[in-house]
Amino acid sequence: MPVTENMILDALRAVRDPERDGDIVSLGMVTGVVIRDGNVGFAIEVEPERGARLEPLRKAAERAVEALPDVMSVTAVLTAEAKPPGGARSAAPAAAAAQAAPAAGKSAIAPGVRAIVAVASGKGGVGKSTVAANLALGLKANGLRVGVLDADIYGPSMPRMLGITGKPQMADAKILRPMENYGLKCMSIGFLVPEDTPMIWRGPMVMSALQQMLRDVAWGELDIMVVDMPPGTGDAQLTMAQQVSLAGAVIVSTPQDIALIDARKGLNMFTKVNVPVLGIIENMSYFL
Numbered sequence: 001m002p003v004t005e006n007m008i009l010d011a012l013r014a015v016r017d018p019e020r021d022g023d024i025v026s027l028g029m030v031t032g033v034v035i036r037d038g039n040v041g042f043a044i045e046v047e048p049e050r051g052a053r054l055e056p057l058r059k060a061a062e063r064a065v066e067a068l069p070d071v072m073s074v075t076a077v078l079t080a081e082a083k084p085p086g087g088a089r090s091a092a093p094a095a096a097a098a099q100a101a102p103a104a105g106k107s108a109i110a111p112g113v114r115a116i117v118a119v120a121s122g123k124g125g126v127g128k129s130t131v132a133a134n135l136a137l138g139l140k141a142n143g144l145r146v147g148v149l150d151a152d153i154y155g156p157s158m159p160r161m162l163g164i165t166g167k168p169q170m171a172d173a174k175i176l177r178p179m180e181n182y183g184l185k186c187m188s189i190g191f192l193v194p195e196d197t198p199m200i201w202r203g204p205m206v207m208s209a210l211q212q213m214l215r216d217v218a219w220g221e222l223d224i225m226v227v228d229m230p231p232g233t234g235d236a237q238l239t240m241a242q243q244v245s246l247a248g249a250v251i252v253s254t255p256q257d258i259a260l261i262d263a264r265k266g267l268n269m270f271t272k273v274n275v276p277v278l279g280i281i282e283n284m285s286y287f288l
Contacts, residue, residue: 003070005033008040011064015057019050024061031079034282036255038072040065043079043279051078051276075264077277110214113147113222115247117278118240120270122262124231127283128252129157132228135250140183144223147178149213150188151240152230153206154199159190167191171218178217187217207239214244232262241273248278255285 012030013023024030024044033042044061046054055078062074110116119132132148140146150158159165162184168176168191178185189199189209201209219225224247230236240246249270253263263280270277 001070003035003038003040003068005035007068008033008035008042008065011068012042012061015061015064017054017057024057030061032279037257038070039075039257039260040071040073041075041077041280043077045079048276052274054078055271075260075267075280077267077280079277079279110219110225110244112219113225115223116225116227116240116244117247118151118227118229118237118249118270118275119252120229120237120249120266121231121252122264122266123253123259124155126231126252126254126259126263128231129161129228131250131252131281131283132226133158133161136184136226137182139224139226145221146183147185147219147222147225148187149225149227150186150190151210151213151227151236153189153201153209153236154230156188156190158186158188158228159195162186164191168217174216176217178219185219185222187213187219189213206236210236210239211243232266237266237269238273241270241275246275248276250278251280252283253280254283 009025009030013025016023017027017029020027029044029046031043031045034040042061042065044054044058058076058078062076065071065074065076117135119128119135121128129150129152136146136148148158148162150156159179162181164179164181164186166179168179168187171177176187178187179191180186193199227240229240249266251263251266251270253259267277267280
């Protein structure tokens with residue numbers, strides 16, 4: 001018998017929030033249940049300040065669903081969605097992260113940026129850059145000051161995604177002005193080299209380039225910066241996770257099993273470096 005959403009929710013009713021009086025289903029914490037060929041995914045919504053200490057609850061929820069017959073794999077994600085003043089629900093977890101980030105939490109490497117959100121994927125070709133561009137435009141439409149950093153050194157896409165051509169100008173002897181279009185500030189290695197020129201760089205050069213694009217660019221005051229990460233879990237991801245105070249990460253995947261396997265690797269990497277995962281986007285989830 002194929003597993004159903006009701007079966008999953010029934011199993012999750014056995015998982016109780018240790019700090020609140022009730023199970024995670026009755027408390028309305030379980031959202032976004034997805035079932036595909038025995039692979040199950042769902043989110044557990046928690047307050048941002050409780051995210052780090054509720055990792056045992058997330059694992060307990062995965063174990064509860066894994067015990068169901070015909071379940072092949074389970075991916076549970078803690079989503080730390082903040083709420084703006086007045087209790088109204090924010091337009092998106094990333095927007096909430098920007099609103100909730102205190103001024104004291106600004107990154108030392110990009111001091112004018114209140115919150116930095118990474119858009120990542122385990123595998124290339126899943127539409128990560130498209131999602132990053134649309135996320136940035138959506139946040140801008142909500143009235144936020146938004147910047148976009150193209151951290152994909154080997155395959156920069158943001159110049160074409162945002163319709164920006166030309167080279168950035170110097171603000172002074174060492175600082176570049178970011179390029180702008182659609183009200184977004186953007187910096188990419190694609191502005192500095194011809195489009196068909198390969199970047200044959202080793203890891204330390206990639207790490208140095210990322211640091212320079214954060215530190216040596218006149219970003220000004222931003223509510224949120226969306227970082228289009230390269231695929232995988234390599235040097236660029238570690239640089240961003242270890243040297244920048246990330247407010248969270250968004251994982252992009254497609255429905256295919258081979259893409260989901262790598263998406264789980266990306267999710268687990270951010271979990272290990274204590275970066276909250278704001279959500280997983282299943283892109284291209286349709287048939288032609």
